[in-house]
Amino acid sequence: GAGVSQTPSNKVTEKGKYVELRCDPISGHTALYWYRQSLGQGPEFLIYFQGTGAADDSGLPNDRFFAVRPEGSVSTLKIQRTERGDSAVYLCASSSKRISTDTQYFGPGTRLTVL
Amino acid sequence: SQQGEEDPQALSIQEGENATMNCSYKTSINNLQWYRQNSGRGLVHLILIRSNEREKHSGRLRVTLDTSKKSSSLLITASRAADTASYFCATDALGGGTSYGKLTFGQGTILTVHP
Numbered sequence: 001g002a003g004v005s006q007t008p009s010n011k012v013t014e015k016g017k018y019v020e021l022r023c024d025p026i027s028g029h030t031a032l033y034w035y036r037q038s039l040g041q042g043p044e045f046l047i048y049f050q051g052t053g054a055a056d057d058s059g060l061p062n063d064r065f066f067a068v069r070p071e072g073s074v075s076t077l078k079i080q081r082t083e084r085g086d087s088a089v090y091l092c093a094s095s096s097k098r099i100s101t102d103t104q105y106f107g108p109g110t111r112l113t114v115l
Numbered sequence: 116s117q118q119g120e121e122d123p124q125a126l127s128i129q130e131g132e133n134a135t136m137n138c139s140y141k142t143s144i145n146n147l148q149w150y151r152q153n154s155g156r157g158l159v160h161l162i163l164i165r166s167n168e169r170e171k172h173s174g175r176l177r178v179t180l181d182t183s184k185k186s187s188s189l190l191i192t193a194s195r196a197a198d199t200a201s202y203f204c205a206t207d208a209l210g211g212g213t214s215y216g217k218l219t220f221g222q223g224t225i226l227t228v229h230p
Contacts, residue, residue, distance in 0.1 A: 031216055042203050042220030043158070056217055091158065095216060103148075104218065106158040 004107035021077040025094030035091040121221040134191040136224040138204030196230045
């Protein structure tokens with residue numbers, strides 16, 4: 001009965017490095033979302049997958065950010081040439097579009113720190 | 116960008132008192148949701164109210180929605196120290212009659228309940 005899981009829970013990297021953040025959604029959930037939360041703020045939408053395809057990537061801040069979901073389950077958020085301003089908690093959520101509740105279930109997040 | 120504005124930014128009460136948090140938003144919505152977050156990590160879904168509903172209850176929670184004023188309130192009755200957390204409203208924008216599932220969060224209200 002696992003919920004949404006995210007790995008790693010914490011990631012410390014140096015400016016300019018590449019990082020990958022992983023999200024395992026609830027089994028059977030077709031919709032997957034990535035959000036970013038800066039300190040003292042609410043989460044901000046990054047990208048939404050329906051199945052394998054990115055249905056809405058309008059929240060990605062620039063072309064250093066990319067996300068994939070090749071088999072319609074696990075998703076990876078990739079950040080190239082990290083900058084200090086990328087430091088935040090990255091949250092993943094999933095939902096089942098087969099029922100009408102529209103509830104998104106969030107993972108615990110990955111705290112990214114760019115030094 | 117944050118659509119919602121929450122009021123107050125911080126609220127401090129004694130155990131047993133009621134806590135009321137307000138949220139305003141800007142665009143037409145499919146539904147509005149309230150989430151709770153402890154220690155800056157995992158978001159927990161509390162309650163969802165659809166645009167055609169005016170009031171909803173769940174245990175000690177009561178949510179109202181006024182679409183004409185584009186505002187919502189969350190009332191927690193008989194508060195407990197364990198209710199101490201940040202509370203966020205999130206709107207699911209309406210587009211073409213369907214839900215995008217893309218949530219826009221407010222900046223949150225920090226609730227502290229003193230034992």
